[in-house]
Amino acid sequence: MKYTDAELIKSLPNFVNNYDEVNGTKLHYVKGGQGEPLILIPGYPETWWAYHKVMPILAEKYCVIVIEMRGMGSSGKPADGYEKNNMAKDIFELINKMGYEKVHIGGHDIGAHVAFSFAANFPESTSKLIMLDTPHPDQTMYQLPMLPVLGANYLYPWWLAFNQVKELPEDLLEGRMNIVIDWLFKNLLVEKSSVSNFDKEVYEFAYNKKDAIRSSNAWYQAFPQDIEDSKTYKKLNMPVLGIGGSGYGMLEMSLSNAAIDLQLKKIEECGHFILAEKPNETAKFIVEFLE
Known part of the structure; x- marks a missing residue:
């Protein structure tokens, strides 16, 4: 099957698949390169494959470890534990197993939530934090409109509410996640071709089953x-980088209040999936920040 981890990894020389049990669940991660450890976490509706364009670039200088968080891809899909501080504990236990005391960590979308929570809960283990297009959930999420705003230049994020519903989404979407995945990439990309049909098939393969839909929705139900x-987190003391495409404004608003040592980089003419649309620019900003 061309969409399995074993087949996908063949396109990324010097990277290998790994699996480990931590905090009551199994985590799958892809590792390659040498140097300081750089943990990267994908978001919805993607898998570790979201980073495939930037992994070889970053691995020239860092030991790149892309982790599929609890509920994603080949990682475990337990019934609970999807609060971001617990998912951060998954990552913390994993890096301890790998023998790292301190890591750089970054994430995109839901993965950014987990990366931020890791930095907030385990600051002594965090060298630098990278937030890609998405801030951690805060009270401003309650202000998101329940209906599209008439005449506003604003993409109504209906899936945030839809994914809150239990049982119904997996009943409706089992075997049909391509409908949601196609819609999200069509509407959240500026350059539509930056996510190929093959990429979308990789994600459909990962999300099409009931347990995959249930567990990915659980990320949202924990908001x-x-x-x-x-509300309990102190301001972050470690260096923090926010890289934003369409989410730059949200990143700027949130991180300005959450981090003391902050850099912000805006990627112009880019949608939400900056790793797919602008991989070279994104990787360049990351390397410059880490150096």
Whole structure:
């Protein structure tokens, strides 16, 4: 099957698949390169494959470890534990197993939520934090409109509410996740061709089953608790980089209040999936920040 981890990894020389048990679940991660450890976490509706364009670039200087978080891809899909501070604990236990005391960590979309929570809960283990187009959930999420705003130049994020519903999404979408995946990439990309049909098939393969839909929706269903947890977090002291395409404004607003040592980089004419649309620019900003 061309969409399995074993087949996909063949296109990335010097990277290998790994699997480990931590914090009551299994995590799959892809590792390659040498140097300081750089943890990267993907978001919805993607898998570790979201980073495939930047992994070889970053691996020239860093040991790149792309982790499929709890509920994603080949990682475990337990019934609970999707609060971002617990998912950060998954990552913390994994890096300890790998023998790292301190890492650089970054994430995109839901993965950015987990990366931020890791930095907030385990600052002594965080060298630098990279947030890609998405801030951690906070109280402003409650202000998102329940209906599209008439005449506004604003993409109504209906899936945030839809994914809150239990059981119904997996009943409706089992075997049909291509409908959602196609819609999201069509509407959240500026350069539509930057995510190929093959890329979308990789993600459909990962998300089409009931347990995959249930567990990925659980990331969203944990938002109320994530928002409460965010109220307890102190300002981050480590260097933080925010790289934004369409999400730059949200990143700027959120991180300006959350980090003391902050850099912000805007990628022009780019949608939400900056790793796919602008991989070279994104990788360049990351390398410059880490150096």
